[in-house]
Amino acid sequence: MQNITAEELKARIDAGEKINLIDVREPHEFAEFNINGTLIPLGKVQTMQIDEIEDLKEEELIIYCRSGNRSGQACMFLDAMGFTNTKNLVGGMLEWQEKFTEK
Numbered sequence: 001m002q003n004i005t006a007e008e009l010k011a012r013i014d015a016g017e018k019i020n021l022i023d024v025r026e027p028h029e030f031a032e033f034n035i036n037g038t039l040i041p042l043g044k045v046q047t048m049q050i051d052e053i054e055d056l057k058e059e060e061l062i063i064y065c066r067s068g069n070r071s072g073q074a075c076m077f078l079d080a081m082g083f084t085n086t087k088n089l090v091g092g093m094l095e096w097q098e099k100f101t102e103k
Contacts, residue, residue, distance in 0.1 A: 025093070
């Protein structure tokens with residue numbers, strides 16, 4: 001697992017890069033605000049119900065949650081399952097919203 005900052009991720013999104021974003025928050029959090037990641041709540045990752053990303057084991061996955069804690073856990077689980085390039089969004093959606101949403 002590596003870390004990525006909100007600024008680094010935003011720059012890559014703005015540049016039009018194809019990015020595999022995985023949101024490990026709960027559905028109600030995703031509904032409130034999201035950055036178009038694939039919703040796979042942490043509980044599904046922990047119980048290995050991750051068929052939708054099984055074919056991405058060799059690709060970069062950027063994992064995010066509310067604050068960076070759950071996504072860090074998800075990265076560790078995915079790494080243990082053989083995923084080779086996980087990145088945790090430091091500060092999660094709290095950091096993202098603080099930096100990039102209109103006040």
